[in-house]
Amino acid sequence: MSFSIRSISILIQLVLALHMGAAVIHGQAPDMAGERIVLYTYADQVSELLEKQDETVVDSDGNFKLTADISSIRLARLTVDFTMAHLYLEPDGSYVIEYPAPPTDAPRRFGKEAETEVIFTDLSPDDINSDIIDFNVNYDLFFQKNYELLRRLFSPRDQAVQSDSNAVRTLQGIHPSRLLFNKVKAFRSTMDSIYAEGDDPYFALYRNAVIGQLMLNGNSDLTPRQFFQEFIEPHPVAIHHPEHIALLREFYKYYLVKNTDSFGEEKLDSAININGSYTELSAIMEADDFVARTPLRELVMCLALEEIWNGSLNRTMGIQILEHIAEQGASEESRTIARNLIAKLSSRAEGLPIMDFEFTDQFNEVHRISDLKGRPILIGFDATWCTRCKEEQATLQTFLGEYARDIHHIQFLIHDGPEPRDDRPLLRSSLQATEDIYSPLIRQLGIVNLPFFILVDENGVVVKDQIPLPSEGLEAQLHRITTEDPVTRSRPIGSKEN
Incomplete structure (x- = not known):
């Protein structure tokens, strides 16, 4: 068959x-x-x-x-x-x-x-929440019992380095970091013995991550190699496990910055910002045996690109690398992370096409953002309970009419509860829509402050992540985008045509 x-x-x-x-x-x-x-x-x-x-x-x-x-x-x-x-x-x-x-x-x-x-x-005593609550009680007791030692070790590293070596030794004659290692090792062994019978893999990974965080942040005696072999290498990547991912984030923090010298700054810049090449970046990272496994390497790649998203990264090239992982990643976990990061990072990122979404206007007509290309788009968000929103909306109406022929204006009213009657004094040419406070659109666009405005150019590309409010300079942005030549507008100040 x-x-x-x-x-x-x-x-x-x-x-x-x-x-x-x-x-x-x-x-x-x-x-x-x-x-x-x-x-x-x-x-x-x-x-x-x-x-x-x-x-x-x-x-x-x-x-x-x-x-x-x-x-x-x-x-x-x-x-x-x-x-x-x-x-x-x-x-x-x-x-x-x-x-x-x-x-x-x-x-x-x-x-x-x-x-x-x-x-x-x-x-249920067999539920994961029961196990975690029980473990957290034991962890809190351990923390209280060793509070003075932990307080000393969690002080800033530079202070610890400057301290006299004899002064930081304990009464037992053991350096605090070594003493912490011994105590945590004993605590871990005790916990593993208590939960050995029917130990759930998710719960075991939880304990590993919590204790690993303590060792990682407590100036313990473990070298990075020892820590990796003890807490990271034995475990597959678990993308739905918050404590496990938190541990990986901490261990691989500032990954590209820390490895710039060993990887080569020019090679990194070429792979990421010039070529946007997954293949080149992966080949560079293969020199680091802390990311020898491809799924782990792809996870760290995703974490690193997210980390430099608002810094030195060429976002278009960064998205290109993530798209490769999303389509051809070594595991479903890698592909899932990359797809979701693209959705999160590029929804309204400056210099990238805005996320294409659908909305219903005041006439019950359905639109897509992509259908409005050809003219710049001003997208505003306010709320029923927001006093500042009403003030900014009034200011916006004093000059918006001058640009009505040149731009599309969409104003979203966010509400909590039954859909309100939208009686804001907007222009006839404005498209009005309402969105629930728990709407996926609000979260996907990362709207966390109100009022909020996004400006998109005639090609659907975000001009700025967050533009000034109407009372703080929004009109100047509208004037520029409707009067300047697109080539001139996109050229940075001080650049010069050849």
Whole structure:
């Protein structure tokens, strides 16, 4: 019997679907009756893009129910009334929680939710959350018992270097970093013994990452080689594991900067900023046996490109490297990270095409940003609760009419709850749209402050990541983009044509 590639692909998808399990959350939020509560999971822990799983309204008795379709343990995020809380979800897991209101003095604003902690009122002892809570109690006890030693070792490295070597020795005659290593090693061994029976791989990786972070940040005696062999090399890349990814971020921090001398500055610049070549960059990095495995090398490549995104990176070339990984990466994990990073970094990045998205205007007509090419586009975001937005909108109307024939203007009103009646005094030529506060579009574009404006040129390329507000110079930007020749406009000040 023979099967086509398409048949095999469909079969694989069906098998994966069978392994999907709905995690169910039964919750109570007595102080938040009538509020909308939204459940997200993370697309991966590198890009940290959110994927909405479910939403509901807390009923009059303070109860709510949410579900998430997941195929493996995932970190989930609950958001309600400008607050958020995290918990781990297992496929087919059932959770009974209380979502407490945060302190009244906690900062709560759009784009920066106040964080609180859920209270598990009924939790299986076999659930990942039970294991992690239990381990964290033991970790806190260890930390308290060794507080003085840890406080000394977590002081800035330059202070430790300048200290007299005899002065920093302990009563036992052992240097603090060596003493820490011995104590942490004993603690790790004890924890592994306690959880040996039925140890879950996700939980084992959690302990490895938490203890690894302590060793990495505590000026321990481990060399980078020893640390790599102990905490990183034995484990495959787990892109949905927040603590594991946090450890990798810390270990490979400033990767390209730290390796500039050994890799060669000109070779790096040529591979990344001039050629945008995955092949060249990968060949350079192969000299570092800390990234010998291709999946790990591709992960570090993604982390490094994200790290220099706002610095020395030619963004167009950086995206080209990420696109190669997204299409031809060595593993599905690498491809997923690269795809999500492209979506995160290029959604409104200066000098790159704006993310193409769809919206419905005040006449119930659907548009795509790509359909509006040919004229510059001014995209504004304000909100129903935002006083500053109303002030800036009034200022915008004093000069926007002068540019009505030359630009497209789209104004989004962000709301929380039932869609409001949009009665802002906008020009007839302006396209008006509303977006939910939890809309994927708002998060994909990275809108965290209001009011907010994006300016796109006639080719759909973002002119600036964030342009001035109407009261702070937006008109000058509109004047420039509608009167200057595109070639002149794009040439930096001081450049000269040959």
